[in-house]
Amino acid sequence: MARRKDHTREELKNLILEMSWRLVGKEGPQGLTARRLADAIGYAPGTIYNVFPSMDALYLQVNARTLDLLHGVLASPACHDAKKTPVQNMKKMAQLYRSFAQDMRPYWLMLFSHDLPETREVEPWYQEKIDRLFTSLEILLAPTFSGKQQRKMKMAARILWASTHGLCFLEETGKMPKLDGESAFESMANYLIDSFVIGMKTAPVAQE
Amino acid sequence: MARRKDHTREELKNLILEMSWRLVGKEGPQGLTARRLADAIGYAPGTIYNVFPSMDALYLQVNARTLDLLHGVLASPACHDAKKTPVQNMKKMAQLYRSFAQDMRPYWLMLFSHDLPETREVEPWYQEKIDRLFTSLEILLAPTFSGKQQRKMKMAARILWASTHGLCFLEETGKMPKLDGESAFESMANYLIDSFVIGMKTAPVAQE
DNA sequence: CTTTTATAATGAACACCGTTCATTATTTAT
DNA sequence: ATAAATAATGAACGGTGTTCATTATAAAAG
Known part of the structure; x- marks a missing residue:
């Protein structure tokens, strides 16, 4: 044939x-195997390898799609409202990230599952998709910094991004001690953003 | 027999x-398989299951050991120096965390590899080991907050912890855009801590 | 000092996994 | 009608975690 x-x-x-997307959504990354996938699309396992070089390459494509969706959310007007303050928009963005993580849980977790070939270098096109996400935050921070403080602004964006992700990740994976009974992501993210923004202008930054 | x-x-x-510890150290989490392990200790694969209920349980024990080591580092006098300011100690703690992540890379990454049975609830004894880590940071923050601000202090500790981890994790897994040529973890962590500490007292916190 | 009982250790077997590649079936070109 | 090209196959290879009837040994009983 x-x-x-x-x-x-x-x-x-x-x-x-x-079909890969559907499988991951239904059964998590574990549900995406060559045989199951072949079965679901009515082809033999070998056929997959005529189209993708490896299952890892396919995982990467799923992740790419997730990153695209996430970018769509973080670049949306919902957190780039000119009528609101940068801080308000940042808080909104943090909430959107958290909602994305919850709604798209298997996809979102898959982004950070690092059992992949280990130390493999990220390909440029994939890195680009990551970088875009940070840009969305830089746009919100830009007005607060002068032209001479571009480096500082970029650092602030990376810090706020990593911090928000850290909060979300530790909470979603049960690695954050419970504070009260419930999850306190929203109030913590807000506290983080308020505090950091207050301090980020007066705090010093090490020279390159 | x-x-x-x-x-x-x-x-x-x-x-x-x-032997599990050695295998993970040498070849990463992937190197820890029932057959390899059995081979290395001179027993049959089945024997492992007489002692541990599953390989996952064994992975968890390896992680437990990692958490113990990490706690030893973060509770060490190196970042609890009474002659230094809380901020200085916090910065030192962040550096120790990062060094740990680098030096113990396979063990540290394994802590966050979430391909495990998914949503399984963390057992209390394991959660306790996680909570201890946050306590080390709370000790540094405590003097800065009044008795009535215990909740706020605990939130600050969780935020700082998650933020530092986020910075470290994204950087170590190549998910942080490069700022200059080199890694900027140290300067970003310092900037984060300085900024947050400046703002954390005046920034409001949502009620429970 | 047997003989029986209890049990630690085994390893083949099961159902999976990613991946390869000679073979086959079909389409296109001659 | 024949020949060349190629899309699809699926058995096979070497791995994985896990189970469990079997076996060999140590301890207990006679």
């Missing part, structure tokens, strides 16, 4: 990616 | 754990 042409190469690629 | 008594049950348990 060859060139069944049920699907063109491109169609097949999309089909595989779409 | 039974009751070879080469080792008592306890000895065998220690032997397995010790």
Whole structure:
């Protein structure tokens, strides 16, 4: 059987990616295996390797899609409201990130599952998708810093991003001690942003 | 063959754990498999299951050991120097965390690899080991807050912890855009701590 | 000093996994 | 109608965690 042409190469690629997405959503990253995937699309396992070089490459494509969705959320007007203060927008952005993590849990967790080939270098196109996310935050911080403080602004953006992610990640994976009965992400994120923004202008930054 | 008594049950348990530790250190979490482990200690794979209920349980024990080591570092006098300011000690603690992450990379990464049975609840004894880490930071923050601000202090500790971890994690896993050529963890951690400490007293905190 | 009982250790077997590649079936070109 | 090209296959390889009837040994009983 060859060139069944049920699907063109491109169609097949999309089909595989779409089914991968569904499998991860339903059963988590563990649910995405070559055999299950082949079964679900009505092809043999080997066929997948005619389209993707490895399952890892496919995982990466799923992650890429997740990053695109996340970027869509963080670049949305919901947290770039000109009528609101930068701090308000930042708080909103933190909430959006947290909501994304909860709503898209298996996809979001997959972004940080690091059992992959270990130390492999991230490819530029993938790094670009990551960098975009930080840009969304830099846009909110830019007005607060002068032109000569670009480096400081970029550092602030990285710090706020990493901090928000840290809060979200530790909480979502049960690695944060409970404070009261409930999750306190929102109040902690708000406290973080308020505090950091107050201090970030007067605090010094080490020279490059 | 039974009751070879080469080792008592306890000895065998220690032997397995010790060898697991070495395997993870040498080849990462992937290197710790039932067969390799059995081979390394001179027993059959089935024997491991007479001592540990599953490989996951063993992974958890390795993580427990890592957490103990980390606690030893963060509770050390190096970052609890009475002659230094709380901020200085906090900065030192952040550096110690980062050094730990680098020096014990495979163990440290394993703490956050979340391919485990997914949503399994963390057992209390394990949660306790996590909570201890936060306590080390609370000790540094305590003098800065009044008795009535205990909740606020605990929130500040969780925020600073999560933020530092976030910085470290994103950087170590290549998910942080490069700022200059080099890693900027130290200067970012310092900037974070300086800024947050400046603002954390005046910034409001949502009521419970 | 047997003989029985209890049990520690085994390792083949099961159902999975990612991946390879010679083979096959089908389409396209001659 | 034949030949060349190629899409799809699926058995096979070497791995994984886990189970459990079997076996070999140590302890207890006779």
